[in-house]
Amino acid sequence: MTEQKYRARISLGHYDSPSERDRAVFEAQSKLAAVASPEGLSQTIAPDRLSIPANVNLVPIKPLVLDLDSWLYASDFHVPIHNRQWIKRLVAVANHRNVDTLVIGGDLFDFDSSSRHPKDTRQAGLNQTLSVAGDLLVSLCGVFNRLYILPGNHCRRVATKLDEPLEFDALIHAAVKGRVASGKIVSTDFDYIYIGQEDSGWVVGHPRYFSTVPAKGGADVAMLQRRNVIGAHNHIIGLSQSKDGRFWSIDPGHMTDPNMTPYLMQSNGLSRYPTWRNGFVLVDNNIPTIFADGLVDWSRYA
Numbered sequence: 001m002t003e004q005k006y007r008a009r010i011s012l013g014h015y016d017s018p019s020e021r022d023r024a025v026f027e028a029q030s031k032l033a034a035v036a037s038p039e040g041l042s043q044t045i046a047p048d049r050l051s052i053p054a055n056v057n058l059v060p061i062k063p064l065v066l067d068l069d070s071w072l073y074a075s076d077f078h079v080p081i082h083n084r085q086w087i088k089r090l091v092a093v094a095n096h097r098n099v100d101t102l103v104i105g106g107d108l109f110d111f112d113s114s115s116r117h118p119k120d121t122r123q124a125g126l127n128q129t130l131s132v133a134g135d136l137l138v139s140l141c142g143v144f145n146r147l148y149i150l151p152g153n154h155c156r157r158v159a160t161k162l163d164e165p166l167e168f169d170a171l172i173h174a175a176v177k178g179r180v181a182s183g184k185i186v187s188t189d190f191d192y193i194y195i196g197q198e199d200s201g202w203v204v205g206h207p208r209y210f211s212t213v214p215a216k217g218g219a220d221v222a223m224l225q226r227r228n229v230i231g232a233h234n235h236i237i238g239l240s241q242s243k244d245g246r247f248w249s250i251d252p253g254h255m256t257d258p259n260m261t262p263y264l265m266q267s268n269g270l271s272r273y274p275t276w277r278n279g280f281v282l283v284d285n286n287i288p289t290i291f292a293d294g295l296v297d298w299s300r301y302a
Helices: 003-009 016-038 038-045 082-098 126-141 157-162 168-176 216-225 261-268
Strands: 071-076 101-103 144-148 184-187 190-197 202-205 226-228 237-241 248-254 280-284 288-290
Touching: 003 168, 016 038, 016 226, 071 082, 082 126, 082 280, 126 144, 126 168, 144 168, 144 190, 157 288, 168 216, 216 226, 216 237
Parallel strands: 071 101, 101 144, 144 184, 202 226, 226 248
Antiparallel strands: 071 280, 190 202, 237 248, 280 288
């Protein structure tokens, strides 16, 4: 092999001899090994100089944790098919017992027109629902100093329809339209709110499961959460203890008018589900009282 051909075959460094080329390759490999080693990496790129992209925060802010002595809990208003008589009873109890805090445990809105279910019944539109719900919230803010509201499955129907995340607070603002002082209504995107301390307090909210056995699902949750539970969603009244007997679970009923609920009226005669029961709960110094027909002498609150 001629010198010219040999030179053409060695690296682009155009070394004058094979020994020089071999030495250069050895030095390059040594440098690469040093950089690849943990010691070499720490010496070459300091951790504080690494360009690590920030996380995308997909989790909303932490759930609400409240410290309340006396509060009312009501859920499943399903505006605009809310029950006006039961809302008046709620207000009467608040006035009679001097309760200034209301927790709304989901499904303030019905949003039936945004449902994925077939549109085979008469329905209120989105604008009408927001308008009536806003009027109701303004009225309730005239009674209570603070409203805490969490979403239910019906409240999420608009986001599901849009196939896009939608903060619950945006719906509250769209309904109220600036008619309520800032801070008077506090909302969360979580299904639940913690009230009081673990082992003695409460977790309240709108579970995503549905149960036909009153308070049974909540009793299981109470064991896991180590708290008493007030649920929603089932539209039934019930009280149950956790398996260890330490915690209570309550199904509070609902604040809807069943006679104005088209899908219920169409199918109720052949329904295998328990009859819906109106009701709400008062917790005073950690002692719950269920307000429902047959449990309360309403003449005391007339």
